[in-house]
Amino acid sequence: MTLSELRYLVALADLRHFGHAAERCHITQSTLSTQLRKLEDFLGITLFERTSRAVTVTPIGESIVIRARRIIEEVDQIADLARQDEGLLSNSLKIGIIPTLGPYILPLFLDALHRAHPLLRLVLHEDLTVNLIDALADHEVDVLLLALPTDLHGLQALPLFVEPFWVAFPAGDPLGERPTIVERDLAHRKLLLLAEGHCLREQALSVCGQQSGRDRSSPDVLRANSLETICAMVAAGLGCTLIPELAVPRLAAPGSGVEARPFECLGANRQIGLLWRTAFPGSEDLMSLGQFIQERLPSGVQRSDLPKPSGHKPGVYKAGGARSRAHVV
Secondary structure, eight states: OOHHHHHHHHHHHHHOOHHHHHHHHTSOHHHHHHHHHHHHHHHTSOOEEEOSSOEEEOHHHHHHHHHHHHHHHHHHHHHHHHTGGGOTTOSEEEEEEOTTTHHHHHHHHHHHHHHHOTTOEEEEEEOOHHHHHHHHHTTSOSEEEEEOOSSOBEEEEEEEEEEEEEEEEETTOGGGGSSSEEGGGGTTSOEEEEOTTOHHHHHHHHHHHHHHOOOTTOTTEEEESSHHHHHHHHHTTSOBEEEEGGGHHHHTOTTSSEEEEEEEOTTOEEEEEEEEETTOTTHHHHHHHHHHHHHTSOTTSEEOOOOOTTTOOOOEEEOOOOOOOEEEO
16 A cells, blocks of 8 residues: 555545546556556555446445545645645645635735745635535644634634624615614614525524514525625515625625625624644644734734744634635735
8 A cells, every 4th residue: 555546545535537547646546457457456445436437436335435534634744744844825825715704814915925935835725614624624624714613622712803793684674773783773674694604604594683583484584605696686675684894895885786784793803813633733824823823813803812832722612524625825
């Protein structure tokens, strides 16, 4: 059993296509097939079910793929550690990010990060929180940038800032005459929410349901799959919604048909930060990344106090295997 065979195994498990997996591994399709047959013969098991129409990982194959990912990560980190003298943020880094944050925070720091750290190679995965935490546990990503969970352990967290929620409503609505919105202002209005699985949906229901009695079955609760779609519904006069503060300049821009005001309500915010496995050897890089992001936030954002570099560690949470589509930036 060789490291190359494990890389071929993971590639085919990810892509479920011999041609695409061979292309990723920079080998021919016949070589990939031959090497994986050798691996199966060595282990005495079937890793993949092959048909003319699909490639499927067997149950025992899934368990082996998880361990192969960890082995590959450890080996890759040996090379990364050997390059530490090139400076912080000089290696590859796989970052998971939630859809309600990525489009609004990435433009604030991504270009500057590339210019400041040209050796850094980022791979971004955008997915729902539950899938990203599974991907982190399966070593498919290195770190997450998301609304920090409170019921997890076994992971290290670095809080970066607290992001308040704003109320978005149709342009010209009487709510626009108020400097802030309180919960009773929304009691008899239709609330537009993201679909199941988005953490922002659960947070909005938690905040707006405290006095109004709204729940998932309420006829006044409509659903969509992105904040952009929800705000298009708001502009059409279908209801109101909650949006995170960083999204306000884009989603409630002049001429968008949407206005927004701060929401004065207990718990109407989320804490954004980095989350990673305790055993990940690049904690110093992640601290540096967190500081880099924090320094480029808008001036009005409530920043969290970062740990001092004296070996003090950030808060600890726990972890939870799913896959998300990735692209290289």
